[in-house]
Amino acid sequence: MEEIEIIKPDDWHVHFRDNDILKAVVPETTRQFARAIVMPNLTPPILNAKQAIEYKKRIKKHIPKSDDFKPLMTIYLTENTNKNELKDAYKNGSVFAVKLYPAGATTNSESGVKNIYNIMHVLETMAEINMPLLIHGEVTDKDIDIFDREKEFIDRYLDFICKELPELKITLEHITTSDSVSYVKEANENLCASITPHHLALNRNDLLAGGIRPHNYCLPILKSETHRQTLIKSAISGDPKFFLGTDTAPHLVYDKENSCGCAGIFNATYCLSILAQIFENEKALNKLESFTSLNGAKHYNIKPNKEKIKLIKSSKPIIFKNTLDVNEHKIQIFDPTFHVFWNVL
Ligand code: NCD
């Protein structure tokens, strides 16, 4: 039997939600990951340290006793964010990073930033104290094609931010295009990018060809095969600029299979199995640990985890569970449909 051992991974981008969904999804992440950056796009969003601390307490209630897991909290940046409060929250350790959503870019982003120039003073403070900025990098203008929104964000805003504040630590999250890969590679060491398992596993045909598949709908939207290939190359390269952020984003089946379905793929359950398979298919299993367990920690200036996990390859493909129960409702579990042989021990 083939097996590999790697340092326990971290998930640098997770949506835990609240209430019943929170209870159902937290253990799916804590089983495999030692730490995760928790997104603040609840309704209402997490806007300050007090709310982040309360949310962290609610998350901790649902971590199984057997799992040693640390949630890293974020604040949702608005044009009213108070930079002195932010400074205190970072210095006393209650908040790990700040999330920038352009207003209207994705699920629960209505309170996001409308005009980037209005938050530059906050970013300046963050640069001074070394607090990371996490960016959903898509413009939201109706006249920009949904497939071009990531590149347009780089051209219009990211480049501006990076030039104004080269010392600001930035993660361009869940990148989906060759344009982002090139931009991040060429930028200074403070700009890194996270990549999701679903953007490594799927292209836009998996969303749109042969019938529309709402469970493969996410933002940024799936792109063409050429872009997917570039993402794979970056993930398996070992380049410290690229690391895992699953963007696991649970919605109830009812809200996905809808005339106006929600964006988000719930991929926590088989995330590491799927990644191991993708890396093995590329003959790059030896680079899995850098992507899942080393590069992100380096970017965020924290030590890699001490514990290790084992992955074992079975002779038959794993049979995926379809759904996760939330009381009488269900969340669809991400299944890339190719064969996956790797189990996390
Ligand atoms: C996320 C969600 O549902 O909160 N959806 C998604 O498609 N990724 C929001 C986000 O990260 O864009």
Ligand code: ZN
């Ligand atoms: Zn997300």
